[in-house]
Amino acid sequence: MPRVTLVVISYEMARELPRTLLSLSPSYQGLSAGDYEIIVVDNASRVPPRAEDFATLNADLKVLRCTRPTHSPVNAINEGLAHAKAGLVGVWIDGARMASPGLVRAALAAAALHPRPVVATLNYQLGPELQRISSAQGYDRALEDGLLESIGWPMDGYRLFEIATPEMRGGPQAAMLESNGLFLPRALWDELGGYDAAFDEPGGGVVNPDTLIRAVALPGTQLVRILGEGTFHQVHGGLSTSTQDRALAMLKQASKVYLRLRGKPLVPVRQRGWTYDSRSGEVAR
């Protein structure tokens, strides 16, 4: 039985998904294939990924096609959650996000700190600026490929930090809007009811922030932020990272939907919670 399941959502990510899955592979993460399973749920790509394309990763990896695809990833996520076998499940709402090499081990260690843990990893974006800004300055897939080559990726995955920009400008303990790699015990995902299908906008709007907010609001849960690891967004024309104007318009509209659905404004998670430093093993409570 795997100890952790990773649910990775893909949509038109032929360039990005292979790198993401390589970064989640056992050899990159320093784990054995039996420790975890990877479930890719494709949300109706024109040319869906196939499990056999990733056979060389030697991972316990399956590729599912979402049976009820929409322009929101919610159905795909919830189908992935339904197939997850492990006691700890991490959701990758965006399959274009590569991981640092100790992320899965850190999630397991952080989750072991509390009976009802909400383990959040920090989001980074490849490139010299947030991609909604750098894209307007010429940052594109070719430049990104060059950046990855410049650090010799995947030889030392921690060098991703050298070519990336943190999404949380206030530091790792600042208000957190969302976490791409969000890990909860299976039972907490059930308690939460997975991702909320009411967020049916393209990209799911702010369903990922909503999920984090609802998770930390569950009784008795403990937020644990992982330091020293991260997920790294590859540029791919996603809704929230494509251009500044598009990103602002998307967030503004999504915040209105959130207000209507939840009856309150969207407020990033301000509680600092605990931190688990994957490099030192230090826990700050």
Next chain:
Amino acid sequence: MNDPGNIDPALLKDWMVKYICGVLGLDRASFSTADRFDVYGLDSVEAVIMAGVMEEEFQVVVDPHQFFDTPSVDEFVAAFTAPPG
């Protein structure tokens, strides 16, 4: 949609103070409407969210860039409710 020029500036200012204090957990009594948003920790993401909520509340169109161009409650309210021209 309403014309921003028809909004009572005092009402908008009061709403913004209440919203920002609520979101950031600040004391209204010590909140200065002259301070820049970033002084009390309202970042650009939260400013964009505030634009959306403001649109719902006042039925106006709010360009989030306006918060960056006029980055305090006083400056924003004055510019937003000013008559065109």
